[in-house]
Amino acid sequence: MPRTSTRTAPRRRGSGAEKIGCTSAQLALLWSLRKASVTSTIIGSSRAGQLEENVAIGDFEVTEDDLEKAGEILRPVALT
Numbered sequence: 602m603p604r605t606s607t608r609t610a611p612r613r614r615g616s617g618a619e620k621i622g623c624t625s626a627q628l629a630l631l632w633s634l635r636k637a638s639v640t641s642t643i644i645g646s647s648r649a650g651q652l653e654e655n656v657a658i659g660d661f662e663v664t665e666d667d668l669e670k671a672g673e674i675l676r677p678v679a680l681t
Contacts, residue, residue: 617670627658632671634658 618628633642646652 617667621661621663621667623658623661624654627654627661628663628667628671629675630655631658631661631663632668632675635663635668 618625621628623631630642630644633639644652644655646655
């Protein structure tokens with residue numbers, strides 16, 4: 602099975618995060634938590650501010666359309 606990653610995806614433009622008032626990283630986290638196939642999400646916070654930002658995702662209302670658009674951007678890319 603080829604290795605894949607979505608690690609660089611939050612840096613891509615047009616994620617739709619600005620529409621709901623969150624960061625691209627927050628939208629990526631929301632997307633991964635809503636995926637039925639995702640059983641665990643690892644949050645690599647290195648500063649308290651990052652942890653606070655990640656926890657704040659509970660404050661956002663995200664539509665299925667928002668998540669679908671994020672899914673298109675966050676689709677896994679093959680690692681070489």
